[in-house]
Amino acid sequence: MQPPRFWFNSPDAPGWQARLLAPLAALYAGETARRQTNQGYRAGVPVICIGNLNAGGTGKTPTAIAMAQHLMGRGRAVHIVTRGYKGRLEGPVRVDETRHTADQTGDEPLLLAAFTATWVAKDRAAGVRAAEDAGADVILLDDGFQNPGVHKDLSLLVIDAGQAFGNERVMPAGPLREPIEAGAQRAHAGVVIGPPAQRQAFAARYGDRLGLPLVDGHLAPLQTGMDWDGLRVLAFAGIGRPAKFFATLREAGAELVHGESLDDHQPLTPALMARLEQHAASLGAQLVTTEKDAVRLPASFRAKVITLPVRLDIQDWSAIDALLARLLP
Incomplete structure (x- = not known):
């Protein structure tokens, strides 16, 4: 489901709904804080967490890909451990993109597995142990910043500069999993994603x-040779913020004649896809979706839908490299 609109009201005027839900938010924040007192499994290799404070999508998957590629460029054997949201496999199991489906592993692990060894594990500690046994010398924990099951040697908070922290309230009164200051105390750096003006406003x-x-950081289309200029498209996306994907298509030069915002990780059923195909045909438009959604497409539609891949562009890695220097010999 899409988050309620009042989550993104001004912090100075959060709305009556946020105030009404404040007692439940206090209970949620208190439980999250209590869990942090637990001692998680301490791996024999460095564990780097790619997390966030907000519920929903902020850009963790492209950040995990960028971080994995950065570390592999330094000769590291990087494995990713993820819970496999909405996948039915308990794990730990190493994801095989030629054998597994999104129903089994979730969509994000299938995408991550195209870049480096990726493990799905509902028990994150068990997943980290499996990655260690398989030869990982650095483990990226995809999400799990608030989960105490594994000790994190380095934690990066991924932040969407456009939505920032919304009304700054904790769920269900707002979008946060815990208060801003509490999360910042356990983190080592923030990766702020968005256009320059939004990043500057967030930093200020x-x-x-x-x-x-x-x-x-900035999400930019991967150069694949595809000419998007003037292409009429019907785009659909089941990600945290579909509007970001639609904006990226426009920036690439496409003519977005319709954008279909789906729920995050929504199943792409044959009935839904047939409706979108018919709508696209009536508009004279090409169906386009994200990489994450593409892995959930029914087999009969994979040749009919174009994927726009995006990558996180980080121009200056010096702050992260300084943290890595303390962690990696």
Whole structure:
């Protein structure tokens, strides 16, 4: 489901709904804080967490891909451990993109497995142990910043500069999994994703409050040779913020004649896809979706839908490299 609109009201005027839900938010925040007192499994290799404070999508998957590629470029054997949201496999199991389906592993693990060894495990500690046994010398924990099951040697908070922290309230009163200051105390840096103006506005508002090095990132289309200029498209996306994907298509030069916002990880049933195909045909438009959605497409539609892959562009890695220097020999 899409988050309620009042989650993204101004922090100064969060709305009556947020105020009404404040007692439940306090209970949620208290339980999250209590869990942090647990001692998680300490791996024999460095564990780097790619997490966030917000519920929903902020860009963790492209950040995990960028981080994996950065570490592999330094000669590291990188494995990713993820819960496999909405996948039915308990794990730990190493994802095989030629054998597994999104129903089994979730969509994000299938995408991550195209870049490096990826493990699905509902028990994150068991997944980390499996990655260690398989030869990982660095483990990326995809999500799990609030999960105490594994000790994190380095934690990066991924932040969507456009939505920031919404009304700054904890769920269900707002989009946060825990209060801003509590999360910032356990993190080592923030990766702020968005256009330059949004990143600058975020840093001005929250930089001092977070007290963390902030690394600028921008999602940009991968250069595949596809000519998007003037192409009429019907785009659909079941990600945290579909509007970001639609904006990326426009930036690439496509003419977006319709954008279909789906729920995050929504199943792409044959009935849904037949409706979208018919709508696209009536508009004279090409069906386009994200990489994450593409792995959930029914087999009969995979040749009919174009994928726009995006990658996280980080121009300056110096702040992250300084943290890695303390962690990796």
